[in-house]
Amino acid sequence: MTLDFAPRPGAAPVRRMVLAQTVMETRLLMRNGEQLGLALVIPLLLLVAGTEATRVVDLGPGRPIDIITPGVLALAIVSSAFTSLAIATGFERRYGVIKRLGTTPLPRWGLLVGKIGSVLLVQIAQLVILVLVALWLGWDPHGGAASYAWLVVLTLLGTAAFAALALLLAGTLRAEATLAVANLVYVLLVVGGAVLVPLSRYPEAAQTFLSLLPSGALSEAIRVVFEGSAPPTTSIVVLVVWAAVAAALTARTFKWE
Amino acid sequence: MNSLAVEVSGLVMRYGETTAVDGLSLTVEPGTVTAVLGPNGAGKTTTIETCEGYRSPQTGTVRVLGLDPVREAAQLRPRVGVMLQSGGAWSASYPHEMLRYVARLYADPLDVDALVDRLGLGTIGRTPYRRLSGGQQQRLALATALVGRPELVFLDEPTAGLDPQARRATWELVEELRASGVTVVLTTHFMDEVERLADWVHVLDHGRLIASGSPKSLTSEGAENTLRVNGPAGLDVSGLLTALPGGTQVVEQAPGLYLVSGTIDPALLHAVTGWFARQGVLLDGIGVRRRTLEDVFLDLTGRELRS
Numbered sequence: 226m227t228l229d230f231a232p233r234p235g236a237a238p239v240r241r242m243v244l245a246q247t248v249m250e251t252r253l254l255m256r257n258g259e260q261l262g263l264a265l266v267i268p269l270l271l272l273v274a275g276t277e278a279t280r281v282v283d284l285g286p287g288r289p290i291d292i293i294t295p296g297v298l299a300l301a302i303v304s305s306a307f308t309s310l311a312i313a314t315g316f317e318r319r320y321g322v323i324k325r326l327g328t329t330p331l332p333r334w335g336l337l338v339g340k341i342g343s344v345l346l347v348q349i350a351q352l353v354i355l356v357l358v359a360l361w362l363g364w365d366p367h368g369g370a371a372s373y374a375w376l377v378v379l380t381l382l383g384t385a386a387f388a389a390l391a392l393l394l395a396g397t398l399r400a401e402a403t404l405a406v407a408n409l410v411y412v413l414l415v416v417g418g419a420v421l422v423p424l425s426r427y428p429e430a431a432q433t434f435l436s437l438l439p440s441g442a443l444s445e446a447i448r449v450v451f452e453g454s455a456p457p458t459t460s461i462v463v464l465v466v467w468a469a470v471a472a473a474l475t476a477r478t479f480k481w482e
Numbered sequence: 483m484n485s486l487a488v489e490v491s492g493l494v495m496r497y498g499e500t501t502a503v504d505g506l507s508l509t510v511e512p513g514t515v516t517a518v519l520g521p522n523g524a525g526k527t528t529t530i531e532t533c534e535g536y537r538s539p540q541t542g543t544v545r546v547l548g549l550d551p552v553r554e555a556a557q558l559r560p561r562v563g564v565m566l567q568s569g570g571a572w573s574a575s576y577p578h579e580m581l582r583y584v585a586r587l588y589a590d591p592l593d594v595d596a597l598v599d600r601l602g603l604g605t606i607g608r609t610p611y612r613r614l615s616g617g618q619q620q621r622l623a624l625a626t627a628l629v630g631r632p633e634l635v636f637l638d639e640p641t642a643g644l645d646p647q648a649r650r651a652t653w654e655l656v657e658e659l660r661a662s663g664v665t666v667v668l669t670t671h672f673m674d675e676v677e678r679l680a681d682w683v684h685v686l687d688h689g690r691l692i693a694s695g696s697p698k699s700l701t702s703e704g705a706e707n708t709l710r711v712n713g714p715a716g717l718d719v720s721g722l723l724t725a726l727p728g729g730t731q732v733v734e735q736a737p738g739l740y741l742v743s744g745t746i747d748p749a750l751l752h753a754v755t756g757w758f759a760r761q762g763v764l765l766d767g768i769g770v771r772r773r774t775l776e777d778v779f780l781d782l783t784g785r786e787l788r789s
Contacts (some may be wrong), residue, residue, distance in 0.1 A: 228596050230662035233632040235589030237559040245586035249572075249579075256574050321569030326562040328534055329587045329630070332556070 232278050237328030246331060246339025251346050253313070260309045263411070264351055266300045271421065272359055294359040296364075296421035298376070299383070299444035301351045303420065305344050306384040308411045311391035312338070315403030318395065318480070341388055341420040348380055367453035382464040383443040389471035390439070396479030414440045423448060436460070439467040485548050487512040487634050487665040488533055492542035495528050495563035495689075502528040504689035505542070510682070512573055515656060515666040517676045518708075520686035521783050526669045527567065529686070530636050535668075549632060560588065563632035565623045567639050573612035577603050577622045580611065600640060601625050602651065618644035623654065628659075635659065637668040641675060673776040677701075683775075687783045700778050707744040709754060712767040722757045726750065728748050746770055 236242070254260055275293030317323050326336060356364075366372060395403045414420050419441035424432055435441040442463035446456035488510035495503040503525040510516045520526050531537065532544050535551035535558065544551055549558045561658045571580050578598060585591035598604050601621045606614060614622065620643055627635050633781040640656075649672075659666055671770050672675060676683055677697050685700075693700060716736035723732050730744035740756060751770075758765055 228592060228600055228658075230592070230628065230631070230659050230664055232561075232662070232664055233590045233631040234561040237587050237589050245583055248585045249575075252579070253572055253574055263651055282788055320571070321566055324536070325566055325570030325626075327536070328559060328562065329584065330556075330560045331587050348650055355766070401725065419554050 239332070239335065242412050243338050243342070246335060247342035247346070250313075250339050254309060254347055256386035257313075260313070262481055263304045263308055264301065264347060266440075268297045268351070268355055269358060271300065271357065272297050272362065275421070276362060287364070288360050288363070289388045290359065290364045291366075291451075293421065293422060294355075294364045295448040296423070296444050297359070298352060298355060299440065299447050300415065300420050301355055302348060302380055302383045302443065303387055303414060304411060305347045305351060306387035307391045308390055308407045309347075310340060310344055310440045311395045311407040312404050314392060314395035315398065315400040315407075318381060319400035337392075338390075341384065341390070344384060344388060345380075348384065352376070352380065353449060365479065366451040368451055372450045372453065375456055379443060379446050379450065379456060379464075382461065382468065384441065384463045385468035386439045386471065389468050389475055392479060393471050393475045396475055414438075418444075437463055439464055440469075485512075486510060486545070487514075487547060487736075488516075488667060489545040490529065490533070490542070491544075493529065493532065493539050493543035493544060495525070495532065495537070496540060499608060502689055503532075506686070506689060506691055507640070508544075508684050508691055508694065510665060510667055512665050513660065513663055514681040515660050515668070515679050516682045516684065517680035518667065518669045518684050518686060519671075519779060524686040524783075525689035526686055527638060528689075530638055530669060532561070533678055534636055535559075561633045563627035563630060563635040563639060565627040565635070565637045567642070568619075570623055570626070571611045571619070574610050575612060577614065577618070577625075578607055580622065581625055584626045585629045590631060591629050592631060594629065597625050597629060599654070602648070617645060617648050620644060621648065621652075624655070632664065633663040634667070637666065639669055639671070641670065641672060641766065649675070655706060673774060673779060677775050685779065685782055691777070692782050697775055701773050701775055707743075707746045707773060708771045709751065710767075710769050710771050711740040711742065711745050711754065711758075711765060712738055713736060713740065713758065713765045717761070717763065722754070725757045726753055 237245075272293065275297065275306070276290045314323075323336070327333075368375075388473060394406055398406065418438060419435040421444075424436055424441060424445050427435055436445060436459065442460040444461035444463075449460075450456050486509045488508075491507045492500070493503050493506045495726055506525065506529060518526050518530065521527070531569070532539055533546050533551055535555045538552045551558055575583075578594070581598065582594050585594050599677060600765070601624065603618065603625065606618060610620070611619065620640065624637065625639055627637065637656075638748055641652050644652060652677065656666055668679075680697055681698060683693075683695060683697055686767055715734070717734070717740075719732045719740060720735065723730070726742070727750065729746070730742060730750070732740060732742050735741045742750070744750065755765070755768065
């Protein structure tokens with residue numbers, strides 16, 4: 226086939242561009258072993274280990290699998306929306322990918338939508354697998370279909386907050402610093418961010434502070450939802466405020482080069 | 483279609499204390515290959531990247547295809563192809579995949595497989611970008627600049643790091659682009675590339691335009707050409723000098739290499755060979771050396787090494 230270089234310029238329809246971006250980002254995310262480990266292997270290990278956790282940590286009254294599962298779901302959301310996204314975006318900036326895409330017809334908001342889209346696709350896989358494994362391990366959620374509907378809503382809210390924070394981080398720090406901070410935050414949240422261990426097990430003085438963190442709010446809301454209730458309004462407000470503030474800061478500070 | 487492809491006027495760009503571009507004005511005619519030359523730090527990349535819309539002019543104006551590259555970016559981007567000096571692809575992406583992705587951003591892209599074949603990227607299918615050689619990365623960057631069928635392409639050092647075969651392939655591609663009506667703006671450090679490809683040359687130094695013209699006009703302007711004569715070493719050439727017109731100079735630059743400088747014309751060549759014949763000397767070689775673009779460039783920008 227011969228090539229005809231005669232100019233025929235034009236942008237693709239926006240939907241096709243955003244879809245192409247989402248597909249490309251998802252493929253790259255799936256190809257990265259560390260990210261996959263972060264997204265799936267660690268949550269799965271925690272799920273299995275969590276059923277044995279009562280010997281190590283006192284999770285409170287109830288069956289360990291019922292206590293640990295909502296926390297693991299929250300952790301999976303944090304790992305893909307925050308840690309993976311921040312690291313991937315940091316290195317995209319570093320290698321000039323975002324700079325290069327800046328001269329294609331893909332609008333900047335299209336780049337963001339593509340990123341969020343790929344995060345959501347990964348999360349669907351994460352949550353489906355984790356829920357199935359948890360049920361197989363004996364998880365006994367309450368609330369029926371409504372609780373799963375709430376999980377979708379909370380996933381979207383949590384992703385908005387954590388993805389905005391990820392872009393804030395990746396848009397201002399160097400790639401290596403982003404990598405370090407994103408992993409550190411992940412570990413700190415696992416250990417003491419009221420993600421895995423229910424809020425009620427923390428000292429009373431810490432509870433208010435932790436419930437105002439996006440991690441605490443997300444985890445607590447998922448916990449309440451699978452106990453069969455609607456999520457607390459405060460959790461929803463906390464997530465919305467974090468998302469709005471981080472998005473506003475990101476819009477002001479993000480450097481594309 | 484008579485409007486200029488690129489019009490930069492009075493552009494000033496400063497980074498802190500440094501003035502990268504200092505009142506630069508230049509134009510690019512549509513349908514031409516225009517080379518932007520200059521030593522490192524002359525302001526080439528800053529100028530090109532301002533044309534690409536990466537930054538707004540601090541002073542002066544930039545118009546690309548008649549549009550403001552920052553404010554009218556949405557209209558301009560589909561029409562312009564960009565090849566950056568380095569990077570620009572995900573390190574884990576495969577060349578084919580990367581190119582197919584970029585093609586999907588355009589309405590009527592080139593055939594990806596044909597482009598891959600043309601640029602010799604067909605054999606590296608499942609090699610991730612980070613494992614490609616520098617030359618392969620360059621060719622992929624060129625391919626992504628062309629895949630959207632742009633009217634105008636900016637190529638920042640398109641042949642840096644390429645082997646001679648790949649350089650020639652790139653030159654042929656650029657010539658084909660021009661034949662198809664694409665305007666090409668390229669920066670380079672290779673003078674042979676400019677002499678072969680460019681219709682027009684802008685020489686930049688210290689952020690200013692110091693010379694501009696076709697490669698031919700630049701090399702012939704006030705050019706003193708040289709006649710190189712190879713023969714036996716140690717001849718007394720003072721006699722030759724008297725046989726030649728005034729203003730001509732003769733030196734034995736190295737043993738057996740005589741340089742005759744001045745206005746080299748057929749009469750002078752005849753006079754020189756006649757003198758050697760009268761001396762009964764058989765010459766090993768004789769040739770006219772024209773001033774090259776490299777000579778012009780070094781004369782304009784100085785020969786000292788820049789830090």
